[in-house]
Amino acid sequence: MLTLSQRGRSGLQFLGSLQPYASSRVRSIAKAEFEADPQGKAIVEEHERGGSNEPWPDRIAQAKVVAEKSVAYKHERFYQRYVGEENFVRAIPAIEEKRAEAEKLVNRPFEDCGGSLELDDTVPIPDYYEGVEWHLEPGGWDGYDLAGPMFMAGIGPYVFSKGGYAAVEVGDDIRNQRVDVTKHLPKDHYDRIYEMGCGGATTLAACHKNYPDAELTGSDLSPAMLKGGHDAARAMGIPITFKQRDARNTGEPNESVDAVICYALFHEMPVSVCVETIKEAFRILKPGGDIIINDPPPFAAVHPFQAVVLDWDTDNRGEPFFSETCATEWVEVLKDVGFIDTRAFGLGSQGYPWINLGTKPA
Numbered sequence: 001m002l003t004l005s006q007r008g009r010s011g012l013q014f015l016g017s018l019q020p021y022a023s024s025r026v027r028s029i030a031k032a033e034f035e036a037d038p039q040g041k042a043i044v045e046e047h048e049r050g051g052s053n054e055p056w057p058d059r060i061a062q063a064k065v066v067a068e069k070s071v072a073y074k075h076e077r078f079y080q081r082y083v084g085e086e087n088f089v090r091a092i093p094a095i096e097e098k099r100a101e102a103e104k105l106v107n108r109p110f111e112d113c114g115g116s117l118e119l120d121d122t123v124p125i126p127d128y129y130e131g132v133e134w135h136l137e138p139g140g141w142d143g144y145d146l147a148g149p150m151f152m153a154g155i156g157p158y159v160f161s162k163g164g165y166a167a168v169e170v171g172d173d174i175r176n177q178r179v180d181v182t183k184h185l186p187k188d189h190y191d192r193i194y195e196m197g198c199g200g201a202t203t204l205a206a207c208h209k210n211y212p213d214a215e216l217t218g219s220d221l222s223p224a225m226l227k228g229g230h231d232a233a234r235a236m237g238i239p240i241t242f243k244q245r246d247a248r249n250t251g252e253p254n255e256s257v258d259a260v261i262c263y264a265l266f267h268e269m270p271v272s273v274c275v276e277t278i279k280e281a282f283r284i285l286k287p288g289g290d291i292i293i294n295d296p297p298p299f300a301a302v303h304p305f306q307a308v309v310l311d312w313d314t315d316n317r318g319e320p321f322f323s324e325t326c327a328t329e330w331v332e333v334l335k336d337v338g339f340i341d342t343r344a345f346g347l348g349s350q351g352y353p354w355i356n357l358g359t360k361p362a
């Protein structure tokens with residue numbers, strides 16, 4: 001395990017304290033001020049009656065005007081942006097200080113436990129993906145050669161694990177959330193589980209915990225994430241097949257998998273790409289197979305103040321598709337594509353994790 005220097009660690013620990021403080025103490029003041037404002041009160045009442053028919057950008061714009069009257073809201077958002085940027089400003093030098101050790105860790109030999117890594121540089125990089133610095137990470141998912149150690153030894157344990165950013169609430173453990181969410185797949189046993197946009201191995205490892213006999217395959221566009229996932233899977237002794245693929249074109253045979261998982265994928269793709277992804281999932285699922293999608297909740301399911309908070313990520317935290325995906329009811333798209341037994345529900349107090357489920361007719 002890589003240990004950061006005291007200086008590197010403490011810089012991140014500060015961010016890991018500031019962010020939850022902002023999103024609990026400061027945000028609750030901002031929310032109370034929103035609710036006390038006459039216009040805010042009217043927006044909340046309308047939401048409780050089922051909401052207006054105005055398009056989401058207009059509804060959010062009205063709620064945002066009210067939220068921005070609050071100095072606490074502005075402070076809270078400033079801290080969010082500060083932490084979002086500063087994560088990398090602090091974590092990269094902290095890892096660079098330990099570059100030799102981190103490289104050794106990345107290049108260490110692994111025991112073969114099954115599983116494989118199939119990279120394919122002919123897979124086209126979609127225009128929407130090119131050049132986006134997701135979560136403000138310099139260079140995006142493939143921008144830093146030591147991104148794996150940076151998350152595993154730095155941002156992960158000291159900042160992200162404290163919660164309080166985007167849809168993730170303070171104290172939420174994003175690893176355990178993956179176990180809780182994948183447990184909601186409706187059957188007790190699956191032969192083959194396929195994760196689209198798997199990134200690394202975190203969600204597939206959660207699947208292994210819940211379905212230890214299932215054969216696991218994950219695909220993603222990012223070679224760096226896939227390589228990190230392959231290493232992490234071998235370090236955990238979990239056989240997983242990783243493939244570089246676009247979620248819209250997995251190359252899997254028709255009706256070949258029993259469950260498809262899309263975890264924290266949709267908010268990173270335009271809605272049209274998500275719809276194509278659902279159609280691809282329908283194609284590769286066996287009759288009777290299940291799909292589970294987890295992403296931030298739809299705006300309609302959350303308090304108007306929380307909708308403003310979610311919408312903010314679109315322009316301020318390297319999440320260009322956050323708002324358009326939160327404005328979409330995925331359960332309706334599942335039905336349109338042909339899934340049955342569709343359901344949508346939130347697990348957390350603010351609607352996250354938000355689960356959409358469907359089954360391909362037998």
Ligand SMILES: C[S@@+](CC[C@H](N)C(=O)[O-])C[C@H]1O[C@@H](n2cnc3c(N)ncnc32)[C@H](O)[C@@H]1O
Binds near residue numbers: 196198
């Ligand atoms: C927030 S990460 C989530 C990773 C993983 N599902 C998890 O639970 O940790 C989103 C991932 O989606 C991938 N992605 C975005 N567009 C994609 C596409 N069209 N096809 C496959 N993967 C895609 C990104 O490369 C990134 O690894």
